[in-house]
Amino acid sequence: MPEFKRAVIASSSEKSDVEKLERNLKQLRKKLRGLEMQKRKLGTELDNLDVFDEDYDKRYEKIQSALDDSYDKVDEVEKKISIVVGKIEAVNRGVRAADNIEAMLDNFEKLYEKMSCEERRQMYRLFIERIEVFPEEKTDGRILKSISFRFSISYGEDGLIPEGNTESDIRFTLDCTKTELTAAEAKATYAEIKKYIKDTYGANIHTLYIAQIKRKYGLDMGKNYNLAADPKKRVPQCPKNKEKMLLEALKHFKMIDTSVEIMESENVNDEG
Structure with a gap:
């Protein structure tokens, strides 16, 4: 930025x-x-x-x-x-x-947090002119090669710009090869997370626990896995030891920053 x-x-x-x-x-x-x-x-x-x-x-x-x-x-x-x-x-x-x-x-960042999904899509269409991706998968998991932004500024008919053109564009291309992996690029599938924990700790992780921890650390805003199909049933919560494993896995896949520490919470799916 x-x-x-x-x-x-x-x-x-x-x-x-x-x-x-x-x-x-x-x-x-x-x-x-x-x-x-x-x-x-x-x-x-x-x-x-x-x-x-x-x-x-x-x-x-x-x-x-x-x-x-x-x-x-x-x-x-x-x-x-x-x-x-x-x-x-x-x-x-x-x-x-x-x-x-x-x-x-x-x-x-403050504006983005308050935007709805549709408002975010509209913003992308307004400001992003072109996204270039690598033709082949990179070994480090990178997908994005560059993002070209365009901000159009209207000047009116005053002789400042070529005749017939009423806009002047501020353009900027972000070279993604020189930046850290984005969360979207580093995003691991549930299967990949399960495999990493199995290979690293020899433990099996339920999909429910992965969803809960991703939600807790702000990565998954999709289906609410804290809600049981039957309202009389209680949804099991991810144990603390497996939460630590999942947190390390998310750091491994660069989905969260390495400085993030385990959060104390009675409910890992607390939407606050």
Whole structure:
């Protein structure tokens, strides 16, 4: 996530040279004032021409030509000013959007916890552009090769972006070969967990116990194995010694962090 944030901030800063744009705007406005003064001066000269002067027609044509040229230059500079003002506004909107993205990333874990499954799927569709997987199974269990993210920022019609395009994308590709295995990649099947415990401890583990411990440590939010089919029957709870075996197995398969310690609880399936 820190690499992702740095990419968003760097991409935003490339578009946000507001000071340079404002200097350009100041120069254009100064040039416009000069052209406006020249235009007024030429207009005054034209008005003060003596119609009885023998060179009147020649002087009139010369001043009128200069005046027309002055009007054209004023229009050109005004157009440039309009474009620069639009760029500044667009860049500022882009910076605010990047700030919002950064704030979202800062609070992503809290937001994610409160999202429903459908909201999470919608988020994936919005932000994930492409997921690349390894063509063949890796010996370390890796599946993901890279994930490409895209955040679209609307700038409007202001000349900042190519004509016909109203979006500027902040893109970032996460190289998964340089990151730790994700829980999804390291996820072991119930059969694999049973086999590991059998090979390591010589013990047999019931599927019910695996589900209970996975739920207890936040890994399994599916079927509630604490509920018996018959409400009059009590569901057996995973013994403490087998919970320790399962916890070690989950660490082995990198499904939980190695720093996780056994949790004291009367009910291993307590949803709190």
